[in-house]
Amino acid sequence: xxxxRLDDFLPYLLNNAAESTSRAFxxxxxRGYGLTRAQWRIMAxxxxxxxxxxxxxxxxxxxxxxxxxxxxxxxxxxxLLRRQPSTHDRxxxxxxxxDKGQQVHADLAAHARSFSVTLTDRLxxxxxxxxxxxxxxxxxxxxxx
Amino acid sequence: xxxxRLDDFLPYLLNNAAESTSRAFxxxxxRGYGLTRAQWRIMAxxxxxxxxxxxxxxxxxxxxxxxxxxxxxxxxxxxLLRRQPSTHDRxxxxxxxxDKGQQVHADLAAHARSFSVTLTDRLxxxxxxxxxxxxxxxxxxxxxx
DNA sequence: CAGCAACTGTCGCATATGCAACCATCTCTT
DNA sequence: AAGAGATGGTTGCATATGCGACAGTTGCTG
Numbered sequence: 252x253x254x255x256r257l258d259d260f261l262p263y264l265l266n267n268a269a270e271s272t273s274r275a276f277x278x279x280x281x282r283g284y285g286l287t288r289a290q291w292r293i294m295a296x297x298x299x300x301x302x303x304x305x306x307x308x309x310x311x312x313x314x315x316x317x318x319x320x321x322x323x324x325x326x327x328x329x330x331l332l333r334r335q336p337s338t339h340d341r342x343x344x345x346x347x348x349x350d351k352g353q354q355v356h357a358d359l360a361a362h363a364r365s366f367s368v369t370l371t372d373r374l375x376x377x378x379x380x381x382x383x384x385x386x387x388x389x390x391x392x393x394x395x396x
Numbered sequence: 397x398x399x400x401r402l403d404d405f406l407p408y409l410l411n412n413a414a415e416s417t418s419r420a421f422x423x424x425x426x427r428g429y430g431l432t433r434a435q436w437r438i439m440a441x442x443x444x445x446x447x448x449x450x451x452x453x454x455x456x457x458x459x460x461x462x463x464x465x466x467x468x469x470x471x472x473x474x475x476l477l478r479r480q481p482s483t484h485d486r487x488x489x490x491x492x493x494x495d496k497g498q499q500v501h502a503d504l505a506a507h508a509r510s511f512s513v514t515l516t517d518r519l520x521x522x523x524x525x526x527x528x529x530x531x532x533x534x535x536x537x538x539x540x541x
Numbered sequence: 542c543a544g545c546a547a548c549t550g551t552c553g554c555a556t557a558t559g560c561a562a563c564c565a566t567c568t569c570t571t
Numbered sequence: 572a573a574g575a576g577a578t579g580g581t582t583g584c585a586t587a588t589g590c591g592a593c594a595g596t597t598g599c600t601g
């Protein structure tokens with residue numbers, strides 16, 4: 252027989268670690284601003300990388316395009332995000348945060364920062380950095396949604 | 397301002413790594429047996445740990461109880477899983493795999509094993525082990541669903 | 542041993558989600 | 572320059588999901 256050990260299976264550990272940490276942090280954007288996980292992630296992308304198209308967010312964030320489409324619509328309705336037509340491609344829209352969106356992002360980013368410090372302290376700085384490095388290597392850049 | 401860098405944010409990296417690896421593996425149980433992610437995870441738990449109650453699976457796997465309840469119903473309908481009343485607690489049911497469930501689990505476990513080898517080879521054995529260790533430390537054992 | 546809080550699993554409901562189909566646009570090939 | 576095929580984004584539809592409420596059970600506390 253095959254000695255499959257669930258507790259050594261990396262996708263399982265990754266899922267649990269992701270769930271565990273994401274849940275703990277989701278309180279901030281859920282209760283604070285009524286944002287969904289997808290909405291927070293989109294805002295985080297735009298806050299960090301500036302203007303992006305929806306499909307760039309899909310690729311970077313491993314999100315499906317219909318999910319992004321609807322989350323973006325919600326953010327726009329909430330006045331947190333703005334669309335402008337791309338100069339080079341009339342199919343695409345450049346997404347960016349409004350002033351209000353920037354403010355919300357700044358607040359959430361501050362919470363994220365402090366949450367990050369909590370995690371790093373728990374692991375120890377060197378292990379936390381090692382973890383981040385390994386995760387970056389593990390993330391397969393070809394998600395083809 | 398706060399120098400929040402999304403690409404250093406552990407929950408983000410964890411989510412992406414989990415998505416990336418889980419998606420790649422999901423083809424096996426989806427196309428092969430029509431299982432959902434939750435159903436595969438439940439089977440993996442039962443295959444690895446033997447009989448468990450639904451709530452134990454919730455806690456271990458960071459799954460919500462209604463999700464587990466419905467996934468279990470589906471597995472039972474498919475003849476992969478069996479319930480039996482717990483001897484000690486008449487509220488709880490012990491879940492375990494049927495023979496057919498064991499067979500399916502064995503097949504999926506073999507695929508999981510080889511997928512795991514692929515990941516480990518990509519990272520290198522020592523880094524893969526370091527990753528698993530760190531993830532286990534990171535997983536907060538108090539998810540209170 | 543009565544009362545009550547905590548826990549197990551299910552279900553209804555509103556909402557979120559994935560998938561495929563779709564239109565518009567772009568790009569590549571010839 | 573014209574078509575085929577890829578790509579960007581939206582939407583319809585069926586299904587999945589989360590949340591809260593629920594009934595049944597347990598065990599703790601006085």
